[in-house]
Amino acid sequence: MAPPSRLLPATLQILRRRCASRFSTASSLVSPPSKAVLYDEHGAPDQVLRVADVPPVHLGDRDVCVRMLAAPINPSDINRIEGVYPIRPPLPGAVGGCEGVGQVHALGPAVTAPLSPGDWVIPSPSSFGTWQTYIVKNESVWHKVRSDVPMEYAATVTVNPLTALRMLRDFVQLNPGDAIVQNGATSIVGQCVIQLAKVHGIHTINIIRDRPGSEEAKGKLKQLGADEVFTESQLDMKNLKSLLGAFPEPALGFNCVGGNAASLVLKFLSHNPLFFRQGGTMVTYGGMSKRPVTVPTSYFIFKDISMRGFWLQKWMNSDKAEDCRTMIDYLLGLVHEGKLKYEMESIPFSEFSLALEKALGKHGSQPKQVVRF
C-alpha cells in the first residue's frame, strides 16, 4: 500500500514539500488556511471540480501571500479542465483559473518589489491556479495594479482585453481613419476590439450571428463605438464592399468563429495585388462555430490575402511579452476613464457551482462569470 503522503493530491504534496524546504530559511510567515477549486482528472468541469481546504503554507524569503478578491471562469479554463487545451497544469491536484486579482496579505522578508499589504496585484503574465482564496508565489509573479477600478475588470484584464490590444498592434500597421472587420463582435474580445479601435480613430465593421435580439445587440455595439454592425444574413450578397460606404477597405480582420463568418471577414478585406500595397490579413483567434476556415486559392494568389493566428499564451511566452505589464496598466487606465467596458456577472465564491453552470452555458446565454472570494 502506498504511504499516506502518496494519497494526497499533487498540489498538497507540493505545498508540504515547500513548507519542509522553507524551514531552513527560518521564515515564520505562513499563509492563512485557504480554499481552492481543484481537479484531479480531466472531464466535465461540473463532474471533476471540487472545493478543497488547503493547509497554511510557509512564505519563502521572496514570496508574496495574496488574498484573492476575484477571478473569472474563462472558456479556456473550461477547456483546460476538459483536457482539450494544449497547455494544462499537471494532475492530480490542479487548481483551476488563470487570471484574477488579489490583495497583498503578507510579504516574505527579502521581497524587493514595491509592494505593501493591501495593494492590488494580478499574476502577470497570467498563470495557473487563481481559483483559490490565498495564493503564495514568488514576488516576480505579481504585478501591482490600480485599485480605483471595479475589481471585476482587474480580474479579467489579461485574457480578453490584452488579446484585443495585441491583435490590433501585432499584424498590420494601422493609422487613424483605417478600418478593420471582425466577426463574433459581441464576444468580450470583440467588444474590446471595438472600443480600443475607437480610441485610436480606427473604424470597425462588425459581423454578428442571426438570432432573436440581434437588433438589440447591434444597438449595444454601436453604443460602444461600432461603426457598422451586420448580421451574417445581411451579408448574403455579391458585392459586400458596397456596404463599406466611405470607410476604407479593411487591411485587418479578426475571426473567432470559422465557417461562413470567416468567409465574410475575408470578403471585406482589402486586396490590391498589382500595386505595392499588401492584401489584407485575417487573424484567427477562436473557432466558436467549430467549423473550419475555407478559402478559394485565388484569394491567396490574386488578392494577396494572408492568414495568421493569435494565441495570447504564445505571445506571453515570446520575447515581446516584456511589455505585458505596461499594456495591462494602459488597459486599466482606459477602464478608469470609462473608455473600456464589458458586461460581467459577479458571483460569490459560495455559489461557485452556479457560476460554473452559467459559464458552461447551462442557463442560456450569460455574461462572463467572475467569482468573488
Add this chain to the structure above:
Amino acid sequence: MAPPSRLLPATLQILRRRCASRFSTASSLVSPPSKAVLYDEHGAPDQVLRVADVPPVHLGDRDVCVRMLAAPINPSDINRIEGVYPIRPPLPGAVGGCEGVGQVHALGPAVTAPLSPGDWVIPSPSSFGTWQTYIVKNESVWHKVRSDVPMEYAATVTVNPLTALRMLRDFVQLNPGDAIVQNGATSIVGQCVIQLAKVHGIHTINIIRDRPGSEEAKGKLKQLGADEVFTESQLDMKNLKSLLGAFPEPALGFNCVGGNAASLVLKFLSHNPLFFRQGGTMVTYGGMSKRPVTVPTSYFIFKDISMRGFWLQKWMNSDKAEDCRTMIDYLLGLVHEGKLKYEMESIPFSEFSLALEKALGKHGSQPKQVVRF
C-alpha cells in the same frame, strides 16, 4: 460608318500612330514585316486566336528591334486569352504570350544599353505580346542573357523558375539542412523547387497525385534531387510526421493544388507554439484541383500556421523586383551547369495550332510547349 482606321485591330493602330509620331525623329530604321498571334475578344484560345501579318514599324531613337527565337505557351497565357486572368492586355488586337527569347536585330540611334545585333535578349520583367516574329520596344524592356543555353530555357526562365526561386527566398529564412514540403511536385515550378532547394542544401518532401505512372514520376523527381516523394493516398494516415524520419519539420510549404493536397502540406508543417519559434508557413501559388483550402481554426491558434500567397506578376510590380535580372542570370547559370532542367517540347511556329491544342490538354498530358519562330 466608322472611318477605316477604326476597323483595324488596336495593335495595328498603335503601330501606325507610332510610325507617324516617329517621322519627326528622322530615324530611317524600320522593322521587317512580322507575324503575330492575335486575339480581338476573350474566349476559347483555339477559337479566338489568329495569325496576322503586322506591317513594318519605325524604330524610335531608343527602340530595339528583336527577332523572336522562342516563346512558351504558359497556362497564364491561356487564362489571359480566356479572360479569366486578372491582368490582361487591352482588346482588340492583343498579341498573345508573356515571355520568350529573341535576338537583337536592329538598334535605334540613341540606344545606350550594351546591346549588339545577334545578342540574346528577353523582356524582363516579362511583358505582353511575345508571340510575334519581330518586336520593337524601348531598350529598357530588354535584358541581355547568355546564349550558351538551349533557347527553350532562355524563353521560359521567368514565369516558372523565378516563381520557385522567389518562393524559396521571400517567406521564411531557410538554412542548409532545413526541409520544405510541396504538393504538385511534378509541375515545372515543383521541379524547379526541388532543384533550387538542393543547390542550397535544403531537403524537399514532395506530394504528387495518384495516377497511372506515379512510380515513374517519383523516380524522375528523385533523380532531380527530391528527398521524399509520396502520393496523396500514401499520406492517408494519422501521424504524417513519422514519415519525416531524420528530416526537420518543414517551416515552409508550397501549395499549387488546393483541396486535400493543401491539407497534406499543412499537416507536414512545423508548429511549436509555446516557444519562440514561429509555426510553419504555407504559400499558395496555384489551384490546379479548383478546390479551396480548408483549415481547422486550431491550426492558426495553437499551431501558429501562417498562410500566404505568391503571384509573380505582383512581385514584378513591387519595389523588390529590381533584382529580377540578377535572378534570371543566376537561374540561367544553373541551367548552364546542368543543375536546373525540366521537360519541354519545342515546336515550329508553322505548327502553332498543334502546340496550342497540346497546351490546352487536348492530347493528354504533354510537356510545356515552346514555339520556335
